[in-house]
Amino acid sequence: MDAENSPRSEAAEAAAQAFIEQMGLSAEADGLPRIAGRMWGFFIIYDGSCSFAQLAERLQVSRGSISTNARMLRDLGILERVTRPGDRQDYYQLAENPFARLLLGYVERMRVSQRRAEQAQAQLPSDWQGAQRRLAEMQRFYHTAAASTTALIEALDADTH
Amino acid sequence: MDAENSPRSEAAEAAAQAFIEQMGLSAEADGLPRIAGRMWGFFIIYDGSCSFAQLAERLQVSRGSISTNARMLRDLGILERVTRPGDRQDYYQLAENPFARLLLGYVERMRVSQRRAEQAQAQLPSDWQGAQRRLAEMQRFYHTAAASTTALIEALDADTH
DNA sequence: TAGTTCGTTCAGTCATAACTAAACACAAGT
DNA sequence: ACTTGTGTTTAGTTATGACTGAACGAACTA
Numbered sequence: 198m199d200a201e202n203s204p205r206s207e208a209a210e211a212a213a214q215a216f217i218e219q220m221g222l223s224a225e226a227d228g229l230p231r232i233a234g235r236m237w238g239f240f241i242i243y244d245g246s247c248s249f250a251q252l253a254e255r256l257q258v259s260r261g262s263i264s265t266n267a268r269m270l271r272d273l274g275i276l277e278r279v280t281r282p283g284d285r286q287d288y289y290q291l292a293e294n295p296f297a298r299l300l301l302g303y304v305e306r307m308r309v310s311q312r313r314a315e316q317a318q319a320q321l322p323s324d325w326q327g328a329q330r331r332l333a334e335m336q337r338f339y340h341t342a343a344a345s346t347t348a349l350i351e352a353l354d355a356d357t358h
Numbered sequence: 359m360d361a362e363n364s365p366r367s368e369a370a371e372a373a374a375q376a377f378i379e380q381m382g383l384s385a386e387a388d389g390l391p392r393i394a395g396r397m398w399g400f401f402i403i404y405d406g407s408c409s410f411a412q413l414a415e416r417l418q419v420s421r422g423s424i425s426t427n428a429r430m431l432r433d434l435g436i437l438e439r440v441t442r443p444g445d446r447q448d449y450y451q452l453a454e455n456p457f458a459r460l461l462l463g464y465v466e467r468m469r470v471s472q473r474r475a476e477q478a479q480a481q482l483p484s485d486w487q488g489a490q491r492r493l494a495e496m497q498r499f500y501h502t503a504a505a506s507t508t509a510l511i512e513a514l515d516a517d518t519h
Numbered sequence: 520t521a522g523t524t525c526g527t528t529c530a531g532t533c534a535t536a537a538c539t540a541a542a543c544a545c546a547a548g549t
Numbered sequence: 550a551c552t553t554g555t556g557t558t559t560a561g562t563t564a565t566g567a568c569t570g571a572a573c574g575a576a577c578t579a
Contacts, residue, residue: 206483208481209481209482209483209486212478212481212482213478213482213489215478216474216477216478219474220474223470223471223474226389226467227389228387228388228389230536230537230538231537231538232537232538241489241492241493241496242478242482242486242489242492243488243489244488244489245488249555249556250554250555258538258539259538259539259540260539260540260555260556260557261538261539261540261541261556261557261558261559262537262538262539263556264556264557264558265537265538265557265558267556268557285546285547285554285555285556286554286555286556287555287556291492294495296495296496296499296503297499300503306387309384310384313377313380313381313384316377317373317374317376317377317403320369320370320373321370321373321374321403322367322370325370325403327404327405327406328374328402328403328404328405331402331403331452332402334455334457335402335457337517338457338458338514341510341513341514342457342461342510345506345507345509345510345513346506348506349502349503349506352502352506353499353502356498391566391567391568392567392568393567393568410525410526411525419568419569420568420569420570421525421526421527421569421570422526422527422528422529422568422569422570422571423567423568423569424526425526425527425528426527426528426567426568428526429527446524446525446526446576446577447524447525447526448525448526520579521578521579522577522578522579523576523577523578523579524575524576524577524578525574525575525576525577526573526574526575526576527572527573527574527575528571528572528573528574529570529571529572529573530569530570530571530572531568531569531570531571532567532568532569532570533566533567533568533569534565534566534567534568535564535565535566535567536563536564536565537562537563537564537565538561538562538563538564539560539561539562539563540559540560540561540562541558541559541560541561542557542558542559542560543556543557543558543559544555544556544557544558545554545555545556545557546553546554546555547552547553547554547555548551548552548553548554549550549551549552549553
């Protein structure tokens with residue numbers, strides 16, 4: 198596979214392994230499957246693209262899990278599939294700026310929350326003043342947060358180019 | 359309880375109920391228990407403080423669940439406990455700016471991720487150039503995101519005062 | 520002291536979703 | 550046609566964690 202480093206070193210391999218496992222745990226805290234986090238960590242450590250079979254071998258999980266989680270990371274814009282002429286295997290590699298892509302998903306969810314507050318505000322009587330005030334606050338929060346995150350994405354993008 | 363609105367209206371109650379349920383689902387997506395989200399939603403809709411027993415009654419869950427989830431929301435800085443002289447019951451109410459407090463938790467997790475990348479970078483050989491580059495990128499991302507979020511918190515705070 | 524009324528804790532149940540392994544479908548080679 | 554090497558789907562297992570209900574402990578009352 199492309200995803201290799203040299204020369205081999207015991208300590209380096211152990212550190213890489215630890216990092217990959219930590220990414221797995223971190224993913225769980227974010228509501229992603231642990232394997233998805235490990236795959237992400239793997240691609241951060243090892244260069245280039247890697248085939249399905251090699252991923253399954255390296256991370257010690259079934260091909261089915263690789264298939265499912267690769268699709269998930271692809272949908273999130275973190276991984277992308279690459280193909281090679283004359284090679285039937287699928288290869289995966291990190292997308293351009295995976296973190297920024299992840300943020301886009303957050304922004305979308307913030308917008309959903311904002312709309313939820315908006316809707317509740319419209320449906321509740323205007324004389325429920327406390328509720329109205331807090332829902333307005335909630336709306337403002339999500340609006341501001343979405344704007345701030347969007348700006349962050351642009352800043353990160355600008356830095357890359 | 360304090361947490362009441364008037365006058366009662368069928369449609370308004372239904373809308374409130376729907377909002378509370380949606381907050382429960384949203385909490386699940388954030389990795390919080392559904393009941394925690396419902397409690398939060400309840401306090402957004404209804405004014406003032408509310409006792410344990412009343413919460414359990416209103417949300418149709420056990421006292422144990424109320425206890426656990428109230429503590430969780432308290433730890434997150436979303437709810438705060440208030441007491442009344444001559445009343446042995448605990449009452450809960452929304453904290454000052456619950457959303458900003460939630461963000462503080464995010465910032466903390468970003469810092470953890472940044473340190474994780476930092477540590478991996480230090481432990482991996484410097485000639486793993488791809489890994490070093492991507493870990494540096496990861497560090498920069500979390501650093502920037504934490505700074506951006508901190509600024510957002512301050513902006514929200516400033517707006518409140 | 521016994522009896523209430525709280526909040527907390529904990530063992531047990533249940534639901535959910537990650538994960539596996541096996542079956543499947545498709546493509547290419549022989 | 551058969552076989553081999555892919556990726557995907559799915560039935561089944563397992564692990565996890567939310568939730569309940571009951572027991573518990575603490576603080577108050579009589």
